[in-house]
Amino acid sequence: MARRSSEVTMGDIARMANVSESTVSRALSGSTLVAEKTRDRILEIARNADFAINEQARNLALRQTRTIEVIFPIERGTLQQVSDPFFVDMLAVLTDELGKHGYDVLMSRSPPWDEERPGCAFLGARADGVIFVGQGRHRSAIRDFARRHASVVAWGAVSADDDYCVIGSDNVGGGRLATEHMLKLGRKRIAFLGDTDLPEMRQRFEGYKQVLASYDIPLDEDLVIHTPFDIEKAREVTKPFVELFPRYDGIFACSDMIAMAAIANLRQAGIAVPDDVSVVGFDDIPSSAHVSPPITTVHQRIRHGGKVMVEKLIGILGGEAQEPEILKTELIIRQSCGARVATPS
Amino acid sequence: MARRSSEVTMGDIARMANVSESTVSRALSGSTLVAEKTRDRILEIARNADFAINEQARNLALRQTRTIEVIFPIERGTLQQVSDPFFVDMLAVLTDELGKHGYDVLMSRSPPWDEERPGCAFLGARADGVIFVGQGRHRSAIRDFARRHASVVAWGAVSADDDYCVIGSDNVGGGRLATEHMLKLGRKRIAFLGDTDLPEMRQRFEGYKQVLASYDIPLDEDLVIHTPFDIEKAREVTKPFVELFPRYDGIFACSDMIAMAAIANLRQAGIAVPDDVSVVGFDDIPSSAHVSPPITTVHQRIRHGGKVMVEKLIGILGGEAQEPEILKTELIIRQSCGARVATPS
């Protein structure tokens, strides 16, 4: 139903045009060192022959790849996790921004060191640089990788001892915003839903704890629920949690998807959001504004973050050192935490 | 903060080990034509030197790319469109499946012919094959591309006159399922929300019309609303539409995101779903089961579809012709269309 292309090379075109390969190369690259007539003739021939340049060879000669590897270090099998709109948005931004700079995007779901060949530190210098979208549980591996190999930029939890360039949201601040918002609304017992094994979530948890402490509220371990990202699993995990009501009157969910799962369970149990329980999410994914109730959430500047990562990486490729950057987060107040505030009439 | 890798080549390793380049090559590729001692010594040296093989050169020599280009032909600027979980799920599946076959994934958001170089039919044979995730408004361009160049597989509306391998859902059937479900529940005036410029949506619209016809219900053009995918825009577009109530008592939305947007507007206008209006979506995205009300929708077998596309493409690369395939759709009944049915007690 479809055939391989005919693999015409510059040599073939050269032969057809009765010129040398170099002339063909010049004509195709728009060099001024070719007579206009010659160029036009060559282009015509190339077009008719369905010539497609071999980028591998070209890049080899030019000593470049013009490719950036974008890695989503996500456990295999947990497909749903990627469905989190966060990843898509990020991927779309990265693809666009890298494209503007002339780079292609090589997608990976596993870090390069998973694919070792004997003797190769890692499989293939197939990209000029690498962007990790999330560091997951691989921080030290990434650090090691960055030290030895390609230019690296990562999205995730920024910390003082990073020795590669990390860009990420102010998760601690975001956690504070979310928690404090509910306390100010008069909520007293705020639960935390998220996976504190992940550095970013741990930072959000940190912000949560800070605010509790500043309000002299002791941390209730029973209200800290280890909740995965995947909405199905989050739904399962939060089902028994819902029964703890009324031990809590507020929920800080580490992502909007988790917030949705929790709200679904609460509703099913006849617990009203926000009347009985306030909920704040994290991410500000597109649909969070359009569900019922619209979710109050901590906005992450994903678009901006993607742009910054690309800029930094380009900088690094150009030989400049780049500083990490922490992006401000912002509380988007909707209706899931307290009608008193959200629906002034 | 990160340096380029030192670009050690096989030649360097060879020199360090006092052997020829070919021996290094053999050692690294696990050939049996190397003495074990030699190999171990070479591997040791390579590892210490942080050697990373240059895949470009390797692939050039092997006359392969081991790369598949995955194209999401989505208009630039409409970032949100990609956020549709459909795309992410598909991308994740494709990445996994292609990975199993040893292929890397090159992401693109624009078709190759957008990046013409003078004289090149398209920029670069940078992949062994191409997967189009959605054909958008580019059908004839894709057809042309497929005829002349790489091995192509596409996701989208399957039609009899395709001359390349298209995989897609039974959209007509899905449209029928959705529409008929509401009619059977006693709804009489079903609205259609979607972008009929896109072939897949047109097929769903086709199914919708077929059912109306079989029920002797005339098509009411005012109830056919040209609605974009992006949830924000869908929300805007459906706002005035909501005011047409009660001219309709059912809505067939071409995607779950559109359904969500419509439901949000209905609720805001005080119109109850499903009591006043039934809503059926399309896609069965993960969150559709966890919003309120849970959305009745037409399930697309995305995972399966992705696998099939990869299998077909691999087949084509192996020289076998491949047939197009239409994937069954299934109605997932939840609560957005009629409590009578969805909540038996």
Add this chain to the structure above:
DNA sequence: TTGTAGGCGTTATCAA
């Protein structure tokens, strides 16, 4: 078991 030589398709340098 190892080395030599030629080639993969392109670009760049140097002559002509």
Add this chain to the structure above:
DNA sequence: TTGATAACGCCTACAA
């Protein structure tokens, strides 16, 4: 303005 020629880094006969 054009054409040899030598890279680019790796692979693979063929020879030793």
